[in-house]
Amino acid sequence: MDLDSFFVSVERLRNSELNNIPLIIGGKSNRGVVASCSYEARQFGVKSAMPIRMAKMLCPHATILSGDMEQYSQHSRLVTEIIADHVPLFEKASIDEFYVDLTGMDRFYGCHQWAVELRQKVIKESGLPISFGLSVNKLIAKMGTNEGKPNGAIRVPVGHEKAFISPLSVRKIPMVGQKTYQTLSAMGVRTISTLQQIPRPLLEREFGRSGIVLHQKSHAIDHSLVTPYSEQKSASKEQTFQHDTIDVEYLKSKLVSMTEDLAYELRKQKKLTGCITVKIRYSDFNTVSKQQRIAYTSHEDVLIRIAKGIFDQLHDRRVLVRLIGIRFSHLVQGSFQIDLFEDNTKSLRLHEAKDLLRQKYGEQVVRRAVSLSKARM
Structure with a gap:
């Protein structure tokens, strides 16, 4: 099941005047990139990840919005809750895509009829268009969904996959x-x-x-399984200091370093996080933590800014700190570029180049100066 032009659909749900017109979601500057676009804009050749400047040339009369990941994340969670209430086993493959395992359903009710009713329920309760493809494996189901768009459904009977x-x-x-x-x-x-x-x-x-x-x-062969979705999946890092410290700048430099490492791990695994938790343990072993739900992202600039903000709210004692930690939770599959509305192509290339260097020479080969200065003193 795949929500059609998800970002565009959410914007149209909030403002009906955007219906039936070429609509582009992305950075408004000429150096920005297209995060999503309507089918009306696609008819002019506009597509995701295209530079905004080129999109404007192809479709000069398009309406361009900067996007709101908070809203998109909220609507994604709403659809997830609807599916979770009716499906015993499903996988959230990205912010707008789901795999549902209907094995055995044909003996009791009928897979196709059940899927049709689930799709109608999602549309009715969320207000968002969604397409589905029904087949014997994830590959053909996904390809069927893509062929069924926009707002359609395709069933590929057993034996007809190839x-x-x-x-x-x-x-x-x-x-x-x-x-x-x-x-x-x-x-x-x-x-x-x-x-x-x-x-x-x-x-x-x-x-x-x-x-x-x-x-x-x-040859339509795909043996991959539907991976059960769980909001509890997380990734974390923490550091216990050899000597307790009260140096706030040093603490923040360590927080930035750990956040940078975890963000890279997310991108490497093609995942996004929807929640950040910062933990502080003082020298008297009193431990405090604070979490914040966020728009799904793996963008280290965004994650570092939020982590430092949480730290500022949390650290309110003039007491030596023994340990600091950070955790990303509510992980879902997703693309790194999904939330880069304000990024330009130069910024995207910079992030991609940094990740390539890390993959080739190790995770420590390129780092932010703020995470190194204190460590080397």
Whole structure:
């Protein structure tokens, strides 16, 4: 199940004057990027992650909004609650996408009818359009959902999976990005039906292990399971000091360093956090903590700013500190770029370059100066 043009739909729910017009969500400056766009804007060639300047050239009459992740997160949680109330097993794959396991439902009620009624319930109770694809595995269900948009539903009967995806472009396979598509195009492979005819050894030789997965997906094979959704998933770091300290700047530098590390881990795992908790343990072993629900993000600039704000609210004693910690919870799958409404393409490239350096040379290779200065004194 996938909420259609989720950010756009939320904005239209709040303001009906935005209905049926080209609408772009993203940074308003010419250096910003498109976070989401309406189907009316897509007809002019506008798409996500495109520079705003280019989007304006393609669709000069579009309305551009900066976006509100707080609102989007609230509506995402509302839809999650609706699904959780009616589904025994589901996976929240991103802020606007869900996998629902209906195994065994056909014996009692009928998977398709049940899914139709769940979709109608989500639409009625949230006010947001949502599409679904029903099939035997997650891959075909997702591809079916994409073909069913906007605000539609597609059922792919058992045994018809390969026939359903065969006429589609290889770009429709979830793992195929621009680089893979260019390589396949150079091989003369543009449709899945053609890809199905390519021997597995040839794909493996060209793409490595990804070639094996590509071969499987072209034949509608996907054995991945629906991972049960849980709000309790978290990631945390804490540090106990060798010598208790009252130096606030030093404490903040450690907090920034730990937040930076956790944010990188989120992006590496393609996850977003919806809640931050900061913990302080004083020399008398009195421990205090404070948490704050936030808009889903993995952007370290945002997370550091919020963590420091929580620390300022929490640290109110002139007592030596023994330990400081931070925890990200309410984790969901999601893209790093999902909340970068005010970021420009230069900023995005900077974050991507930093992450690439960390992946290649280790997590400590590039860090903020504020997290290093005190540590080296």
